[in-house]
Amino acid sequence: MNRNEQLFNRAKAIIPGGVNSPVRAFGSVGGVPRFIQKAQGAYVWDADGQRYIDYVGSWGPAIVGHAHPEVIEAVREAALGGLSFGAPTEAEIVIAEEIAKIVPSVAQLRLVSSGTEATMSAIRLARGFTGRDKIIKFEGCYHGHSDSLLVKAGSGLLTFGNPSSAGVPADFTKHTLVLSYNDVAQLEETFARIGDEIACVILEPFAGNMNLVRPSEAFVAALRALTEKHGAVLIYDEVMTGFRVALGGAQSLHGITPDLTTMGKVIGGGMPLAAFGGRADIMACISPLGGVYQAGTLSGNPVAVAAGLKTLEIIQRPGFYENLSARTEQLTQGLQAAADAAGVPFATDFIGGMYGLYFAATLPQSYADMTRTDTEAFKRFFHGMLERGVAFGPSAYEACFMSAAHTPELIDETAAIAHQAFAAMA
Numbered sequence: 001m002n003r004n005e006q007l008f009n010r011a012k013a014i015i016p017g018g019v020n021s022p023v024r025a026f027g028s029v030g031g032v033p034r035f036i037q038k039a040q041g042a043y044v045w046d047a048d049g050q051r052y053i054d055y056v057g058s059w060g061p062a063i064v065g066h067a068h069p070e071v072i073e074a075v076r077e078a079a080l081g082g083l084s085f086g087a088p089t090e091a092e093i094v095i096a097e098e099i100a101k102i103v104p105s106v107a108q109l110r111l112v113s114s115g116t117e118a119t120m121s122a123i124r125l126a127r128g129f130t131g132r133d134k135i136i137k138f139e140g141c142y143h144g145h146s147d148s149l150l151v152k153a154g155s156g157l158l159t160f161g162n163p164s165s166a167g168v169p170a171d172f173t174k175h176t177l178v179l180s181y182n183d184v185a186q187l188e189e190t191f192a193r194i195g196d197e198i199a200c201v202i203l204e205p206f207a208g209n210m211n212l213v214r215p216s217e218a219f220v221a222a223l224r225a226l227t228e229k230h231g232a233v234l235i236y237d238e239v240m241t242g243f244r245v246a247l248g249g250a251q252s253l254h255g256i257t258p259d260l261t262t263m264g265k266v267i268g269g270g271m272p273l274a275a276f277g278g279r280a281d282i283m284a285c286i287s288p289l290g291g292v293y294q295a296g297t298l299s300g301n302p303v304a305v306a307a308g309l310k311t312l313e314i315i316q317r318p319g320f321y322e323n324l325s326a327r328t329e330q331l332t333q334g335l336q337a338a339a340d341a342a343g344v345p346f347a348t349d350f351i352g353g354m355y356g357l358y359f360a361a362t363l364p365q366s367y368a369d370m371t372r373t374d375t376e377a378f379k380r381f382f383h384g385m386l387e388r389g390v391a392f393g394p395s396a397y398e399a400c401f402m403s404a405a406h407t408p409e410l411i412d413e414t415a416a417i418a419h420q421a422f423a424a425m426a
């Protein structure tokens, strides 16, 4: 038994499933998860000392590469000054000003500790602001694990959602309507019927939790126009896309100004930090100014803020996103060439530092399309790469991430490994 297996067995005895977040258990791909001992730049090392080129990037935060020396130094400095105060600090103002500068739709924001908290709070705020209960989300989009968002589509069109998790009362999800991503007609029909009862629409502006799916221009335009017309709050959930698809996030590429934005992952540079913010009139509804309650013992944690600030500084250096995009393009093209050479049906797409790998001949437009991709082929690709020293996320349904630490040489090496892995699949 190798050390990963030993640790997995030991973990399973004390932590349910052996993990603190389900996808880490390799449930959908099979096999033994790698227990990470350390990470540096583009690499991670497992408990057996095996090194991998890492394309998980902590599922998004590691955009400047793991353990970037400047980020580590900023964290060290901050930690020496104390780990948490439960009182305001100047650094919180600095990072808030910085975020608002990068994302102009954000006039004011609150710092929290996870993406789940950011989306949960933004939805409560939208409900408090509008005085309405109903919310709309889209099938295949993930917005964290708060009760009202753990829903799957009901049986017919325009029905309210059923809980997708045990432990969530149907009463808690009965106000959540689940619609199809990219379905403009369904959206129009819904707003025509009950638009004035909708508190908010929450959107993954490039969906990354059903692999990568782009919204059509018509879809985002309809979303903005309909929410505005009916006084519903448009929430861009940019926890994954923020500072990832472009410096200013998906909204900067769509040319859309949402009412609220949720952020996470990159803004903490690997530490627990997230945020929600937007229009000043909406943000003024939060306690202590307004009646919508929201709080956190560790909110705006000084060490997390230090990591986030340094990361935001690094990603604003000249050429950062041009380079990141070029690397992502190089990788997706290399993987495509490897699949083509082996005759494996495969497609890719990317935006900035985020990309999708699909075991299908064409690009999916919706969750329904995504469920028709070949997950067995993904499993074989995943393990073929892992055993050759390249780690992708253990799920066919999440987007993948590029970092600035992935050099062109490393990406060529990845493509060469992919030629072997695809050839073995054919």
Ligand code: PMP
Pocket: 059, 114, 115, 116, 117, 119, 142, 143, 144, 145, 204, 208, 209, 237, 238, 239, 240, 264, 265, 274
């Ligand atoms: N929203 C989106 C779009 C996400 O991708 C995620 C996490 N993958 C979340 C919210 C929840 O963030 P967290 O895991 O930090 O709670």
